[in-house]
Amino acid sequence: xxxxxxxxxxxxxVAYNGQTVVRSVSFSVRCGExxxxxxxxxxxxxxxxxxxxGLLGSGGRVSGGRIMLYGRDIYRLSPAERRREIxxxxxxxxxxxAGASFCPIRTIGEQIYESVREHTDWSxxxxxxxxxxxxxRINLPExxxxxxxxxxSGGMGQRAGILAAVILKPALLLADEPTSAxxxxxxxxxxxxxxxxxxxxxxxxxIVTHNMGVAWYMADNILVMRDGEPVxxxxxxxxxxxxxxxxxxxxxxxxxxxxx
Amino acid sequence: xKDKVMEHILEVRNLKKVFVAKSEKYVATxxxxxxxxxxxxxxxxxxxxxxxxxxxxxxAGFIAPDSGQIFLxxxxxxxxxxxxxxxxxxxxxxxxxxxxxxxxxxxxIGWSVAEPLRNLRxxxxxxxxxxxxxxxxxxxxxxxxxADRYPxxxxxxxxxxxxxxxxxxxxxxxxxxxxxTSALDMTVAAKTIDLLRRLCFEQQIACLFxxxxxxxxxxIAERVIVMHNGKIVEEGTTQQIIYGAKxxxxxxxxAAALVMTPPVTxxx
Numbered sequence: 001x002x003x004x005x006x007x008x009x010x011x012x013x014v015a016y017n018g019q020t021v022v023r024s025v026s027f028s029v030r031c032g033e034x035x036x037x038x039x040x041x042x043x044x045x046x047x048x049x050x051x052x053x054g055l056l057g058s059g060g061r062v063s064g065g066r067i068m069l070y071g072r073d074i075y076r077l078s079p080a081e082r083r084r085e086i087x088x089x090x091x092x093x094x095x096x097x098a099g100a101s102f103c104p105i106r107t108i109g110e111q112i113y114e115s116v117r118e119h120t121d122w123s124x125x126x127x128x129x130x131x132x133x134x135x136x137r138i139n140l141p142e143x144x145x146x147x148x149x150x151x152x153s154g155g156m157g158q159r160a161g162i163l164a165a166v167i168l169k170p171a172l173l174l175a176d177e178p179t180s181a182x183x184x185x186x187x188x189x190x191x192x193x194x195x196x197x198x199x200x201x202x203x204x205x206x207i208v209t210h211n212m213g214v215a216w217y218m219a220d221n222i223l224v225m226r227d228g229e230p231v232x233x234x235x236x237x238x239x240x241x242x243x244x245x246x247x248x249x250x251x252x253x254x255x256x257x258x259x260x
Numbered sequence: 261x262k263d264k265v266m267e268h269i270l271e272v273r274n275l276k277k278v279f280v281a282k283s284e285k286y287v288a289t290x291x292x293x294x295x296x297x298x299x300x301x302x303x304x305x306x307x308x309x310x311x312x313x314x315x316x317x318x319x320a321g322f323i324a325p326d327s328g329q330i331f332l333x334x335x336x337x338x339x340x341x342x343x344x345x346x347x348x349x350x351x352x353x354x355x356x357x358x359x360x361x362x363x364x365x366x367x368x369i370g371w372s373v374a375e376p377l378r379n380l381r382x383x384x385x386x387x388x389x390x391x392x393x394x395x396x397x398x399x400x401x402x403x404x405x406x407a408d409r410y411p412x413x414x415x416x417x418x419x420x421x422x423x424x425x426x427x428x429x430x431x432x433x434x435x436x437x438x439x440x441t442s443a444l445d446m447t448v449a450a451k452t453i454d455l456l457r458r459l460c461f462e463q464q465i466a467c468l469f470x471x472x473x474x475x476x477x478x479x480i481a482e483r484v485i486v487m488h489n490g491k492i493v494e495e496g497t498t499q500q501i502i503y504g505a506k507x508x509x510x511x512x513x514x515a516a517a518l519v520m521t522p523p524v525t526x527x528x
Binding site: 040041153154182183184185186187188191210211212213214215216217240241242243249250251252253254255256 | 447472513
């Protein structure tokens, strides 16, 4: 397995309309690694992810530090290069309510095919074949390709979002609270499917979550954030079994504890 | 028979509700029966769409059941109307998932918290109602100045505390919490659960706590009812449900709760 570091956030600061909301955040991700960024509302965890995908929106800008992908600062790429290299083919993103990010009046298959055509010259047959291969891995019935988004349950919508994100075999998947809108049983199956994708495609995942259980189950490394600043960063076992920061201890204590 | 009903704070018998959409039938609650005693906290757990929220709404009187009966403190409240409904709400209050949305945005928190007092304890008078509102806010850990604020000026956790203050204002016999902590940050949710548990214990309020998160129930409920497709599939103590589940549905919930629980920190 390729273990090189290919994605690194170095001393990142983000400001919205001149006000700094994220301060000196650093982490790095190796191929096939799962990093969980955990924190509560307003900790800046989603902002870090948006900065990494170039989705800060108007008023937001990277005010310090760099985001390096394969040794290149993504904010020094031209917009066209960024769109071609980052959006979709190398870095993909899934959101909390992926089902709602589809257009409601067109089928799932049509929409994903359209985005795929932006990056490849796949025929419809090839697209269908590739889709089916991924769908098998994430327990998504093939009929979903011909469905409209509103016909899908929360878990199915999320899986459709994952399909759209990983069909081009990106090296990095950025996931913003991908399980938070789901019930616990569905959460566990989506989490397992993401880990199966990692195993088969060696895809690295940065998952932003407030759910310590999901972080514990999935991640190799964990970054704890609070009020826009990093609190603690390290291997999962280290963070959960021997947390150093008081805030990390509080977060872990807030999880309903089951004695195993 | 009548004596048996008197023992329970809440008793639900054979509740059934079927929704019809585009000539397809959805059975939301199917022959549901259970009882809650004074000072007891019962958890209702199940996946999305299992009918747990519909059940809460039927008990609270927001939805009429197709058949079955609901007894509150021994009295049949299934089709309560008018004055009878006032007695129902004097004994039963609800807390919802979205705290900001359960307050009137144009009224102060103090006004909203005092509303059940004004409606159901008119004998208190203005001065005493204000005094009691301040006490209630202090009880849930909010300073008296919050009485003059508007819902949008509060955080989610503060708002939920105010909702708890409003719910316990008239010392109800039964509190129904529908995903009451699911929208809150984890440290805030933990504190809110502790607050609810303390208040229910001190005032001997029976509590029906509805959630999809079985692990959460270990913090508050002694007994758990598991629902699936509108039916009760298993019932038992919280420990039994997590560690000795019998039904496959319960096993799924317990497995999700168990694997997605971090280990106990060393030295705690």
